[in-house]
Amino acid sequence: MISPQTIQQITSRIDILDIVGEFVKLKKRGTSYLGLCPFHGEKTPSFTVSPAKEIFKCFGCGKSGNSITFLMEHEKYSYVEALRWLAHRYNIEIEETAVSPEIKQQQLVADSLFAINSFAQKFFADQLWNTEEGQNIALSYLEERGFNKEITEKFQVGYNPQSRYTFSRLATQNQFNPELLLKTGLVANRNEELVDNYRGRIIFPIHNNTGKIIGFGARVIGKAEKAPKYINTPENELYIKSRILYGSYFARQAIDKNDECLLVEGYTDVISLHQAGIENVVASGGTSLTTDQLRLIKKYTNNLTIIYDGDAAGVKAALRGLDMALEEGLNVKLVLIPDKEDPDSYVKKVGAGEFKEFVAANKKDFVLFQLEVMLKEAGNDVNRKNDVVNQVAETLSKINKAEDFTKQQEYIRRCSGILRIDETGLTNLVNKYKRDRVAKEEKRQQSPPSQSFDYSSAEPIDDFGGMPPDATFMDVPDGSLLMNQDEAHERNVLKVLLEYGLNQWDEQKTIAAHIFEELDGFNFDNPELEMLFEEFRRQYNAHLEPTTRTLLYHENERIRDMVVNVTMFPFELSQRWDEKLMNIKIVNRDNSILDVTKSLLYFKLKKLKKMIEQNQRDMEASNSIDEQMRLIKIHSHLKEIERELVKNMGTVILK
Template sequence: MITPNTIQQITSRIDIIDVVGEFVKLKKRGTNYIGLCPFHNEKGPSFTVSPAKEIYKCFGCGKSGNTITFLMEHEKYSYVEALRWLAARYHIEVEETETSAEQKQLIQTADSLYVINNFAQKFFIDQLFNTENGQAYALSYLRERGFNEEIIRKFQIGYNPDSRDTLTKALLANQFNPELLPKTGLVSQRNGNELVDNYRGRIIFPIHNNTGKTIGFGARVIGKADRAPKYINTPENEIYVKSKILYGSYFARTAIDKADECLLVEGYTDVVSLHQAGIENVVASGGTSLTIDQLRLIKKYTNNLTIIYDGDSAGVKAALRGLDMALEESLNVKLVLIPDNEDPDSYVNKVGASAFNDFVATSKKDFVLFQLEVMLKEAGNDVTKKSNVVNQVAETLSKISRAEDFTKQQDYIRQCAGILRIDESGLTNLVNKYKRDKIAKDEKKHASSFEQEMPPDFQGQPEDVLSDSELLLIQDEAHERNILRLLLEYGLRNWNEQQSIADHIFQELEQFHFDSAPLAHLFEIYRQQYYQGLEPTTKTLLYHDEEQVRNLIVSITVFPFELSQKWDEVMESIDIVNQDTSRADVEKSLLYYKLRKIKRMLEENQRDMENASFDDYKRLLEVHKHLKDLERDIAKQFGSVIIK
């Protein structure tokens, strides 16, 4: 694990505007920065970044966090990967603590695989450009395919010689662990312990992760494949999981974000050819069915997916796979089929970039409607098959289940009912049936665990209806959140010559406690760190190891609006924006908090009095008088009147 000292160095160097600004176009507004949220589609900016607090929050979709959580959410990094990314950016050496033997082995294996792949990638490029065989055999083939040197070097395409063990010898000569080499797929083990090259005589396409590291390879035969497979891919290992990867995503992500559209093709050469033609918002699935992880990778950058596949029957079937998952992820999916037995690679070379773009723009077919056309064509005049088509379409449309996609679903139902020549309301009912069936199935699946979590006397109540006691709890929580805001914003400032504001708050609240468990937990964390001399602030607590604590910090301290600096220009003598209101804020907030708590205690005491015995009643009456005295004292400080 990364040491706390390294983490502290990283967090102290972080500039949230610098990091977030690499992925989001930010504009200064007051003391904060705003931009279009990278986590959901929006026309007006609701994504706010506070450099002072080192927090981001979207007031549209609710996403929030610090610099590290931004990288984890946007780039899909793990916590450790985000820290390593930041360490590399700020040139900080990463120190690591002792880990378990199993964890250490896993990390060492992953690091070794990265190093081996990096060596192999450079080896393949050298073989392509700097050997007689590579130039005559592989480089000439790539040039015949229309690839120029610039695009070859951009995608780091290389060549593995046809000889038996050229790469293997180079790897062993550089002291790489022979036991790990077969795991990379670069080397195969034959006849017991003999190691030989696995990608002999092939063009090599390195596969990169989102940080640009080489995690695997695709090896293509030169020319036509006879008995050997056309492509050989890296086997899955600690760093390469095929279902989570889209070829070319590292090179395409900025273009996808800019175009707000991802073009999905099937093969490596399709991606490279389109990039060379200037069409850079393109990735490849690698010839496999789309997976949920790949779709979510696309959704990081855009909701608009256009699939471009060959126009033959195999291409059509490949394109239709994964449709339901795409709908569940709220992706807007279009389909383009390349004509005349061409693929995107050959077609863009044939017609040029401009004509290719025009063809894609004018040939997009709606995915759902195209699937319906294909199924109807296969069904012909068979009544049973047509009935199955109706059911399949209804089941597909039931996958569009998010509230924000309701209009889209209704439009699909209307169009599909027209094509099928059936009653629209009937199709709606069938779609809803599939929805209900899925809900019932999910409920049944989780029923036992749900019953265990609920108390035996739980009866429930109508949705969205809050009782008076629930409303009071919400109001009480607002006051508790405000106390925590005071601590985070002003806690380390001086209250007087002897006390800080944090000392004053702790003293004033000695007789009171928080009702909200999460807020009470955060209050206690702050108090412990304060008395340990750690000087807790919004910034330091943002990097707490508990996600719940980090989320609370953001929700408590970030607001959608702030006073414009122009008020100070207009009203110079008052200094509205920049005046120090901390003392007044603390005084009033504490009085409101205590008054609210006393009112709650009075209500609870009153209920106890109604059912109390004579002796208990006398005691509770004294408590009542004491609480009323406290209430009046606070009211006098406010200048308020307490109505009995």
């Protein structure tokens, strides 16, 4: 884990304009900056960045946060990945918290493997572009296949020469550990001697989510006869095949923008589609889809379109992993490329425009396509048709998320029609498979999961930096416009607490201390706002001097989000008001005491009104004279406090 000291160093160096400005064109407006939101399509800018508050917020789609959450949302980084990205940008050395010797050793191995892979990629690229062998054999082959220089450089494609020792000897000369070189698969041990493992092959680097190289795919040039067509990196601390989708680093933003992921089989399919301008595409590497791969896709979108060859092998490959995709809640479509083509050859044959049209027009529903294939194979065999019914029911039982109930019912309706069976009967069969699966789960003795480490992204799996992974929180896209008045007053109190809390109220106490005294006995109705208020008070009492900025980088995501929503508004007073009204300062004056006083008065008045209303209901419901007399006294007391507050409010407003 990254140490708190390093995190503090990173957050103190962050300039939100520098970070967001790398991805969004911003224009100054008052004290803030405005641009087109990168998270949803818009023509009128509503994406606001406040450098003073270190916050961004889109008043169109509601996305908001700080520099770290911007990177997490835009680049699809985890919390730790975003911190590492920022540390690299600001040249901050990352200090890790104390870990066991075993974990420390694993981290050292992972770092060494990253270094070897980076060295190897540069070597392969140099061999492709700057050697006679590379140009005559590999580059000419790539050009024949229709790959231009720009796309080849983008994906960092290279070449390993035919000599047995070119890479291995250079690597050992550069002091790389022989054991770790063997781990990468770049070299092999032949008669106690290290030799190049990928010689005479085109090299495709495989990147993790932050762009670091975790492995390689090596393709034979031309047709493979005796040798395998592809050799891939063996599994190691970085390269875990079941968790990798080739091209995800280059596709993640396009997938997010299009809200659809195209899945193909091979490296060249991905590169060809990117070259044609279709960038929301990744490859499974020719292996069966895994749960981890599907979850990686779901991180970007719920819509998956599988594009495979139209032959029998392509159909079989496409149908693998269907049940897992349904369990993950993905909306899966299938497109089969015609005429013995693959996506690589077909896009080059028909062009980008026609390819997109073909995909759009030929998307098949995955479940119904599987049913169609199974029925075709079953023919007129009654027993095989019965197996089809059971298999379809089992597949539909995997749609088990509550929000997907309507989808499941629609599938049952359509499948029962195609199978010509009773809809109720199919529903009962689906439910039987659900019950059977639940019963099996209950019987299974599961030991507590141990923490595992995924060094392909160089961070602990399921580590959200202290944030609950399934945390939910309130977000109001239009600032306070959709809030009820009670909540608006609660937010105003928190806004002045965050903005002025450490300022002096008078010679004896701060504004924060004054607010705590005034609100003694009052509660917040909104539990999220109550949580933020109590966290500010906890830090204040611990002499941590909480501010908007420090709380923006709190480990709890809900607190960070509430800070943004409390402090960001879609409009601000123009600085020019002070120029127009020369004798009255509206913008550039200290309004802290007035703002705090008014916010507290409105807050307490609203709470008193609710207390008076509740007291009146209690009086109406009471049958006891003594109880009614007690409630009448409470009513008088509350009304007296209310009159005093209204009097003070008038004084404040007229002041």
